[in-house]
Amino acid sequence: MQKVGILGGGQLGRMLIQAGIDFDLDISVLDPDPNAPCKLFANRFEVGKLTDFDTVYQFGQTVDVLTIEIESVNVDALEKLHQEGKKVFPQPQVIRTIQDKRLQKQFYQTHQIPSPEFVLIDNKGQLADHADFLPAFQKLGKDGYDGRGVQKLTSPNDFEHGFDKPSLLEKLVDIDKEISVIVARNESGGMRTFPVVELVFHPAHNLVDYLLAPAQITPEQAAQAEALAQEVMLKLDMVGLLAIELFLTKEGKILVNEVAPRPHNSGHHTIKANGTSQYEQLWRAILNLPLGDTSAQSLAAMVNVLGASGHTGNAHYEGVNDTLGVKGAYLHLYGKKLTKPSRKMGHVTILDQTLQGLEEKIDLIKRSIKVVSK
Amino acid sequence: MQKVGILGGGQLGRMLIQAGIDFDLDISVLDPDPNAPCKLFANRFEVGKLTDFDTVYQFGQTVDVLTIEIESVNVDALEKLHQEGKKVFPQPQVIRTIQDKRLQKQFYQTHQIPSPEFVLIDNKGQLADHADFLPAFQKLGKDGYDGRGVQKLTSPNDFEHGFDKPSLLEKLVDIDKEISVIVARNESGGMRTFPVVELVFHPAHNLVDYLLAPAQITPEQAAQAEALAQEVMLKLDMVGLLAIELFLTKEGKILVNEVAPRPHNSGHHTIKANGTSQYEQLWRAILNLPLGDTSAQSLAAMVNVLGASGHTGNAHYEGVNDTLGVKGAYLHLYGKKLTKPSRKMGHVTILDQTLQGLEEKIDLIKRSIKVVSK
The missing domain is CATH 3.40.50.20 (Rossmann fold)
Structure with a gap:
C-alpha cells in the first residue's frame, strides 16, 4: 500500500x-x-x-x-x-512559477504562450507610469486567492487605492467567453485532456451562473483550446493535473488567463459526466498509471452551493430533498462545519440530454438548495 | 451532520x-x-x-x-x-427472515413468491425421507456464506455426508440464466429498480466468468424480473437496498433463488455504469431522500479480482498498468492486507458500446490482473 x-x-x-x-x-x-x-x-x-x-x-x-x-x-x-x-507532483518548480502571478505571466511571455498583455509593478508609485495601460486589472504577485488580490483600475484616479506590493497590471480584454481545460500528464509522458468547459454568466448580474460542459464553442475553437492547454503542460514539463483558464476574445483569439496545478472547480462535473473524474485522473498521473478516458458521457452543468448571505455559523442545508428529486442531479456536500456568505459549501452536478432541459433543472435547483446557519 | x-x-x-x-x-x-x-x-x-x-x-x-x-x-x-x-434499515425483522434460509424460503411460500421447491430438514436422519426429492441442494439454515453451507446431493449415497443441522433441501431446477435485480426503497415508500444483470458462466468451467449489465434477456423477461423484485421488497416491507438473485429456467419461468438486504456483488458496476450507484442509492433510501436515476448509461461488465491460487500472505497486485490501460476499465481495490486463494480483493468494471468489444476487454483484463503474495 x-x-x-x-x-x-x-x-x-x-x-x-x-x-x-x-x-x-x-x-x-x-x-x-x-x-x-x-x-x-x-x-x-x-x-x-x-x-x-x-x-x-x-x-x-x-x-x-x-x-x-x-x-x-x-x-x-x-x-x-x-x-x-x-x-x-506537481514538481516544486512548477508550483513556484504558478503561485507567483508575476512569474506565471513571465513564463507565458518567455514561451510565447498567448496571454493578455501585462506590465510588472513593484509598488504603488509605479502605477502612474502606466496610465496608458488602463483599463486594467492589478493583480498581486502572491497570495491572491478566490478573487482576493485582484482589482480593476479604470482611470488614474484609481491609483491611490492600488496595491502597494509586487504586482502586475493586466490589460482588459474584450471577452466573448471564459472557458477552461483540464489536462493530465503522468511520469511516462502520457497526456490526456478533458473536453473544454464554459463558465456561463448570469445576463443581469455578470456573475458566474453555472459551469457548462462541454463548452458551446466550435470544434475548431475546442481543438485550439485543448492544444494550447497541452502546450502549457509540456512547457511547464509538469506531472499531475493542470487546469487552464482561458479567454475566448471577441476577436476570436484564445488567451491563457491563469492556471492551477491541481484539481479545479471547473472539473467537479467530471465525477458524474466523464469517463474518468479529474480526481481519479490525478491519482493515475502521479502514481504513473495509464490515464483514463476523459470523454463526456452527457451534457452537464455544475452549480456551486454557496453559503447564503446573512448567515454565519453552523451550516444547515435546506432544499436537499427538492434538489435530489431532480432526475440527474447529484449533490456533493463538502462537510464544512461553518457557513458564511458565499463560502463554497458544496456543488450540484446536473446531467441532461439537452441544453434546454439542463437550464430548466438549473433554475429549479438554484431555487431549492440553500445553506443557512442555525 | x-x-x-x-x-x-x-x-x-x-x-x-x-x-x-x-x-x-x-x-x-x-x-x-x-x-x-x-x-x-x-x-x-x-x-x-x-x-x-x-x-x-x-x-x-x-x-x-x-x-x-x-x-x-x-x-x-x-x-x-x-x-x-x-x-x-433494513428493519431487524427483515434481517431475521433473510439470515435464516429456512425462514426465507417459508416467507416465499407464505407470500406465493415463485421459488424452487423445498422441504425443511431438522437433522441428517430426516434426509432419508426425501430420496424422491433428489437431485437437490442441501442448504444450512444459518451461517452459510459465499458458497459455504451449501452442498449438492445427487443420490441417497450422499446422505451420509449431509449436514446434521437445521437445513433445507431445495430441488434442482433446470436453469437457463442466473440473473439479479437490485431494488431500493426509502421510508416515504419511493421505490427504484436497477436494470436486471446477468451472471455469465464460463462455458468450460461452469464458474461465474463475469457479470453483464444489462442482462441479455427479452424486455418481457426483464419487466417480469423487475416486477418480481419489487414484489419481494414490498412484501418484506423493507427500507434500504435489496438484491434479488433469480433463476430464469429453461421452461421460461423466473424463480427467486435468494435475496440479500444490502449492497451486493451484482451491483458493483453501478458505480461507473448507472445514473446512480447502489451505494449512493442505499444512502438515499435510509436517509429518506429521493431515490436516484438507475438507468444504465453503458453496457458494462464486472470481473472480480480474486487472490491467485497458491498465494497466501501480504497482497501484491500485478498487471495494474495493463488493466488501467484498457479504455473504459476501472479498478476498485478493497485494501485487504492479506490475500489467499479466491479471496475477493477487488473488482474491475469495464464499459463498452458493444458486447463483442466488452468480451475482448474482459479477456485482456483477466489475463492481466493478478493478486499474489510477496
Whole structure:
C-alpha cells in the first residue's frame, strides 16, 4: 500500500480521497484548519501550516508521494524533499512559477504562450507610469486567492487605492467567453485532456451562473483550446493535473488567463459526466498509471452551493430533498462545519440530454438548495 | 451532520463510505477484523463481534441511523435499538427472515413468491425421507456464506455426508440464466429498480466468468424480473437496498433463488455504469431522500479480482498498468492486507458500446490482473 500525502484538506482534497479509495492508498492530509473537509476521511489528518518549512518538510517525510490541492504551500520544503528523492507532483518548480502571478505571466511571455498583455509593478508609485495601460486589472504577485488580490483600475484616479506590493497590471480584454481545460500528464509522458468547459454568466448580474460542459464553442475553437492547454503542460514539463483558464476574445483569439496545478472547480462535473473524474485522473498521473478516458458521457452543468448571505455559523442545508428529486442531479456536500456568505459549501452536478432541459433543472435547483446557519 | 453506523467493515462498507462522503455524514463502522477494508476511511472504526448482543447494542447507541453490509449480525440487539426509536434499515425483522434460509424460503411460500421447491430438514436422519426429492441442494439454515453451507446431493449415497443441522433441501431446477435485480426503497415508500444483470458462466468451467449489465434477456423477461423484485421488497416491507438473485429456467419461468438486504456483488458496476450507484442509492433510501436515476448509461461488465491460487500472505497486485490501460476499465481495490486463494480483493468494471468489444476487454483484463503474495 502506497503512502500518499495531500497538502491542503479542503473540498478538493476530500474528493481526491474519495477517488483514492479505489487505488488502495494510505492517505495523509495536512491543513491548518482542525475542521477541514478532509478531517473525517483522511487516514491521518495533521493540523499544521502549509506555508511553514518545517511542518511541510516533516509531513512530506512520512509519505511516498506528495501532491497539493492548494498552491500556497512552502515550496522550499517541497524542493528539499524532491532533491532527497521524494516523489512530489506537481514538481516544486512548477508550483513556484504558478503561485507567483508575476512569474506565471513571465513564463507565458518567455514561451510565447498567448496571454493578455501585462506590465510588472513593484509598488504603488509605479502605477502612474502606466496610465496608458488602463483599463486594467492589478493583480498581486502572491497570495491572491478566490478573487482576493485582484482589482480593476479604470482611470488614474484609481491609483491611490492600488496595491502597494509586487504586482502586475493586466490589460482588459474584450471577452466573448471564459472557458477552461483540464489536462493530465503522468511520469511516462502520457497526456490526456478533458473536453473544454464554459463558465456561463448570469445576463443581469455578470456573475458566474453555472459551469457548462462541454463548452458551446466550435470544434475548431475546442481543438485550439485543448492544444494550447497541452502546450502549457509540456512547457511547464509538469506531472499531475493542470487546469487552464482561458479567454475566448471577441476577436476570436484564445488567451491563457491563469492556471492551477491541481484539481479545479471547473472539473467537479467530471465525477458524474466523464469517463474518468479529474480526481481519479490525478491519482493515475502521479502514481504513473495509464490515464483514463476523459470523454463526456452527457451534457452537464455544475452549480456551486454557496453559503447564503446573512448567515454565519453552523451550516444547515435546506432544499436537499427538492434538489435530489431532480432526475440527474447529484449533490456533493463538502462537510464544512461553518457557513458564511458565499463560502463554497458544496456543488450540484446536473446531467441532461439537452441544453434546454439542463437550464430548466438549473433554475429549479438554484431555487431549492440553500445553506443557512442555525 | 448525521451520525451513521455500518455493521460490517468489508468492501461493501468501504464503497458505502466512498459514496457517503458526498452526503456530509459522520460514518462509524464495526467489524471483528482490525484490518478490515473500512479501517482507513471510516471516521470511527471499532473492532468487535457483529454477532454479540452488547457489542452491537452499544455501537448502535452511538449513531442516529444504522445499516448493515453483512447479514450475520445480532438481530436481537437491532430489535432493541429499533424499539428504542433508533432508525435501523433494513428493519431487524427483515434481517431475521433473510439470515435464516429456512425462514426465507417459508416467507416465499407464505407470500406465493415463485421459488424452487423445498422441504425443511431438522437433522441428517430426516434426509432419508426425501430420496424422491433428489437431485437437490442441501442448504444450512444459518451461517452459510459465499458458497459455504451449501452442498449438492445427487443420490441417497450422499446422505451420509449431509449436514446434521437445521437445513433445507431445495430441488434442482433446470436453469437457463442466473440473473439479479437490485431494488431500493426509502421510508416515504419511493421505490427504484436497477436494470436486471446477468451472471455469465464460463462455458468450460461452469464458474461465474463475469457479470453483464444489462442482462441479455427479452424486455418481457426483464419487466417480469423487475416486477418480481419489487414484489419481494414490498412484501418484506423493507427500507434500504435489496438484491434479488433469480433463476430464469429453461421452461421460461423466473424463480427467486435468494435475496440479500444490502449492497451486493451484482451491483458493483453501478458505480461507473448507472445514473446512480447502489451505494449512493442505499444512502438515499435510509436517509429518506429521493431515490436516484438507475438507468444504465453503458453496457458494462464486472470481473472480480480474486487472490491467485497458491498465494497466501501480504497482497501484491500485478498487471495494474495493463488493466488501467484498457479504455473504459476501472479498478476498485478493497485494501485487504492479506490475500489467499479466491479471496475477493477487488473488482474491475469495464464499459463498452458493444458486447463483442466488452468480451475482448474482459479477456485482456483477466489475463492481466493478478493478486499474489510477496
